[in-house]
Amino acid sequence: MNFLDELYLENKMSGTSTGTTWLSGKSKKHLLVSSPVDGETFAHIRKATVENYEEVLGQANKAFPVWRSLPAPRRGEIVRQIGLRLRDFKLPLGTLIAYETGKTLQEGLGEVQEVIDICDYCVGQSRMLYGMTTVSERPDHRLFEQYHPLGIAAIITAFNFPMALWGWNAMIAAICGNVTIWKPSSRAPVSAIALQKIVARVLEQNDLPEGIFSLIIGDRDTIGERILEDGRIPLVSFTGSAVAGRVTAGKVGRRLGKTILELGGNNGIIITEHADLKLAVPAVVFGAVGTSGQRCTTTRRLFIHESRYEEVKAHLCRAYARLKIGNPLLEANHMGPLIDKNAVKAYQKAVKNISKQGGTIIFGGNVLKGDEYPSQCYVEPTLAEVADHLPIVREETFAPILYLIKYKGGVEQAIALNNEVDQGLSSAIFSTNHNQIETFLSAKGSDCGIANVNLGTSGAEIGGAFGGEKDTGGGRECGSDAWKNYMRRQTVTINYGTTLPLAQGIRFDIE
Numbered sequence: 256m257n258f259l260d261e262l263y264l265e266n267k268m269s270g271t272s273t274g275t276t277w278l279s280g281k282s283k284k285h286l287l288v289s290s291p292v293d294g295e296t297f298a299h300i301r302k303a304t305v306e307n308y309e310e311v312l313g314q315a316n317k318a319f320p321v322w323r324s325l326p327a328p329r330r331g332e333i334v335r336q337i338g339l340r341l342r343d344f345k346l347p348l349g350t351l352i353a354y355e356t357g358k359t360l361q362e363g364l365g366e367v368q369e370v371i372d373i374c375d376y377c378v379g380q381s382r383m384l385y386g387m388t389t390v391s392e393r394p395d396h397r398l399f400e401q402y403h404p405l406g407i408a409a410i411i412t413a414f415n416f417p418m419a420l421w422g423w424n425a426m427i428a429a430i431c432g433n434v435t436i437w438k439p440s441s442r443a444p445v446s447a448i449a450l451q452k453i454v455a456r457v458l459e460q461n462d463l464p465e466g467i468f469s470l471i472i473g474d475r476d477t478i479g480e481r482i483l484e485d486g487r488i489p490l491v492s493f494t495g496s497a498v499a500g501r502v503t504a505g506k507v508g509r510r511l512g513k514t515i516l517e518l519g520g521n522n523g524i525i526i527t528e529h530a531d532l533k534l535a536v537p538a539v540v541f542g543a544v545g546t547s548g549q550r551c552t553t554t555r556r557l558f559i560h561e562s563r564y565e566e567v568k569a570h571l572c573r574a575y576a577r578l579k580i581g582n583p584l585l586e587a588n589h590m591g592p593l594i595d596k597n598a599v600k601a602y603q604k605a606v607k608n609i610s611k612q613g614g615t616i617i618f619g620g621n622v623l624k625g626d627e628y629p630s631q632c633y634v635e636p637t638l639a640e641v642a643d644h645l646p647i648v649r650e651e652t653f654a655p656i657l658y659l660i661k662y663k664g665g666v667e668q669a670i671a672l673n674n675e676v677d678q679g680l681s682s683a684i685f686s687t688n689h690n691q692i693e694t695f696l697s698a699k700g701s702d703c704g705i706a707n708v709n710l711g712t713s714g715a716e717i718g719g720a721f722g723g724e725k726d727t728g729g730g731r732e733c734g735s736d737a738w739k740n741y742m743r744r745q746t747v748t749i750n751y752g753t754t755l756p757l758a759q760g761i762r763f764d765i766e
């Protein structure tokens with residue numbers, strides 16, 4: 256496969272790098288990586304040992320004082336060069352993402368573009384790590400805040416955005432002066448190795464030491480959990496399921512480390528009686544089937560006003576019938592496979608539960624069989640009519656299953672339905688009615704971290720802070736002031752006078 260050669264990827268590779276050096280280690284354990292597109296095993300990755308882990312930590316510790324002493328805009332310049340190099344490799348990188356995860360080539364290319372965009376964003380941000388200045392209550396005193404890097408930031412990522420999640424975290428952490436250790440998902444590790452090779456070239460060209468950007472691929476118990484418990488790592492940015500997020504919060508919390516948690520979603524769209532269906536229908540379809548329903552922001556619940564219900568249902572059934580499912584590297588296909596057979600099992604279980612719990616599958620519900628679907632990971636995008644209270648509706652099934660739920664009454668009713676699940680990531684309303692839109696955006700409106708109007712739940716731009724509330728973890732990454740999460744805040748008071756007045760007017764005379 257040409258794209259693997261273009262990215263200098265071999266069939267057998269180490270999964271651990273301190274920057275430019277790949278650690279060989281004594282590990283006999285290999286991770287066999289197969290593609291959900293064709294089921295072929297295309298990489299054998301040597302898993303990290305505990306000794307490899309210690310080497311990575313040691314190099315990161317040594318690199319931190321060097322990296323933090325570079326002026327932030329100089330760190331931004333390194334990130335700029337990473338972005339330039341990514342541009343040169345956009346096509347093979349996008350192809351690799353599609354082949355490794357099963358998302359479409361368009362989405363794979365979009366993901367690389369997202370990393371390029373975040374690099375560009377970080378170049379500017381590296382000149383804007385500003386703190387607030389305020390007034391002191393004491394005479395001849397100055398009060399202000401400043402931000403300093405934390406040290407080693409560990410980045411643990413989910414399989415579904417095998418490059419973007421690193422970009423969001425590592426590029427921001429880097430301009431803030433941190434060194435990073437990335438533990439990617441074992442379900443999409445080759446994308447991580449490809450990125451590391453690109454970064455390595457930039458580190459080499461700039462004569463930078465080992466330990467600034469490290470990669471470690473290994474088992475959960477030897478590597479993943481070790482990171483969570485390691486007091487040398489002040490920040491763990493974790494993206495994954497709520498179940499694993501709880502473990503992360505517990506273990507890092509016990510040692511009073513910092514976490515950024517980006518966990519699962521169960522995202523809803525409200526279609527009111529005033530919706531423009533020309534906008535709503537394509538947004539719902541892309542939101543529900545894009546990335547085969549494996550985005551944290553995938554549309555899973557659709558609340559349709561009773562007056563528009565049959566119309567929306569008919570539109571969706573027509574659109575679903577036109578969807579082409581197959582090899583995601585072929586431009587004509589809208590949807591590729593799920594990530595692996597376990598994901599297919601979860602899809603099948605959910606489909607069974609929908610019927611068992613009283614819902615009705617109105618489209619799809621089957622695993623696709625035949626020569627066109629060699630990996631046995633392809634499923635039909637699925638529409639189900641359900642009552643909102645079904646337990647299955649409250650779960651995040653990471654698959655293209657969309658629940659159609661009819662609501663009566665005002666927009667408040669739909670908002671209540673949207674808010675009643677545990678997750679709180681993304682939400683949207685389709686309406687042309689000002690009152691409904693503003694109610695949705697008000698304090699009594701959507702309780703999610705993302706609230707969109709007349710666009711779908713997925714496909715966030717990098718300029719905003721990304722993340723969600725409740726079981727989604729409360730973390731924020733990417734744009735806006737999310738960079739502050741990667742730094743420690745320091746409040747500084749300077750006395751430039753000749754007396755020592757105490758705050759709150761407290762008197763303490765020792766003469």
Ligand code: NAD
Nearest residue numbers: 412413414439440479480495496499502517518519520551
């Ligand atoms: P997952 O929870 O199985 O794994 C995520 C990462 O955590 C992997 O690298 C995995 O190896 C690691 N991990 C899991 N348990 C661990 C433990 N005990 N200790 C240390 N590391 C551990 O998630 P997944 O199946 O890869 O991804 C899908 C999930 O991620 C979905 O719930 C999705 O909504 C969520 N997600 C959230 C966002 C967001 O920004 N909110 C983005 C992408 C994906």
